[in-house]
Amino acid sequence: MTSRASTFADSRDEVQPPVGNRIMVVERAMFDLPDPVEALPSDPVERVLALRLGLVSQATGGTIDHNVYRVLRAELMQNPSLSDLLPRFVRTCQSPDDFWQFIKAEYSSYAERRTFLREQFAPLLERLEMRGSPTADLISDRLNSHDAAEVGRVWEKALSRCAGDAEGAVTSARTLLESVCMHILDEFTDDDPLYRAGDDLPKLYRLTAEKLNLAPSQHTEQVFKQLLGGCVTVVEGIGAIRNRLGDAHGKGKRPVRIAERHAHLVVNLAGSMALYLVETAAHRLDSGG
Numbered sequence: 001m002t003s004r005a006s007t008f009a010d011s012r013d014e015v016q017p018p019v020g021n022r023i024m025v026v027e028r029a030m031f032d033l034p035d036p037v038e039a040l041p042s043d044p045v046e047r048v049l050a051l052r053l054g055l056v057s058q059a060t061g062g063t064i065d066h067n068v069y070r071v072l073r074a075e076l077m078q079n080p081s082l083s084d085l086l087p088r089f090v091r092t093c094q095s096p097d098d099f100w101q102f103i104k105a106e107y108s109s110y111a112e113r114r115t116f117l118r119e120q121f122a123p124l125l126e127r128l129e130m131r132g133s134p135t136a137d138l139i140s141d142r143l144n145s146h147d148a149a150e151v152g153r154v155w156e157k158a159l160s161r162c163a164g165d166a167e168g169a170v171t172s173a174r175t176l177l178e179s180v181c182m183h184i185l186d187e188f189t190d191d192d193p194l195y196r197a198g199d200d201l202p203k204l205y206r207l208t209a210e211k212l213n214l215a216p217s218q219h220t221e222q223v224f225k226q227l228l229g230g231c232v233t234v235v236e237g238i239g240a241i242r243n244r245l246g247d248a249h250g251k252g253k254r255p256v257r258i259a260e261r262h263a264h265l266v267v268n269l270a271g272s273m274a275l276y277l278v279e280t281a282a283h284r285l286d287s288g289g
Contacts, residue, residue: 123163173270
C-alpha cells in the first residue's frame, strides 16, 4: 500500500480526468465515509483539491476535519518539490482554527474567500498536473536515478518554479544543463577536468558533445548533422534566454518579463537535452566507448 508521505512524489502514467470532475470525486470521498482521512483519494491532484475544498468550507461557514488538514499539510510541507508552491498561509497556519483567524481578517465576503483560495492553490495544482505528463515523469525518473543527486534536484527545482517563478525556472534550466555537462565530463576523465571554472553553457555543451560523439562535425549523414545541429541551437538558446531574461542579473526600469509558457518550453527543452546526454553517456560507459 502506498504511504501517504510518498503520494505526491508518485508519477501517474494514465490520462487523468479534468479537475472539475475530480472535485466531485473528492467531495463524495470526503463526506460519504466515516473516517475523513481514510476517505482521502490517493491521487496527488485530488488530495490537493481535498485540502482546497476543506479550506473553502472552513472559510464559508463550514469546517475541515482537523486530521485531514494535518495530514495533507504535512505531506505537502515535507515534499521538497512542492513545498515552495504551497500557499504561505498553509505553511503558517498549523490548524484549521489558525486558518479561520487568518481568512476572516483578510476577506469579509464568502465570494472573495473562494476566489482567493482558488488563486492561491492554482500554481500547486498546475505543477502537479504538469508532473503527471509522461515526458516530465520520464525525465524525473532518469535524472533522479543518475549518480549525481544534484542533477535530479536541479530538475525538480526547475519544474517547481515554472508555475510561480518563470525567471527562476529559466535560470534553473540552464543550471541543469551545466550540471549535467560537468558531471559527464568528470566521468570521462581521471585527470584534470576537461573544463574550467567560468566556462559558459555553450562551451560546456560543445566539450560534452565531442566526448559523446554528438558534435555535428563528427557525423557525415546529413540528417544526423541537422538533428545534432538543432541540439546545439537549443542549448545556445537556453543559455541566451537565461542571460537576457533569467533572475541571475539586475534589471532596469523596464525589464522584459518571461511568460510562464516560455518557462515551460525552456525547462522541458533543457530536461529533454539533459536526459539525452545522460542516457548517451551511460550507453558509452556501459559499452566501453
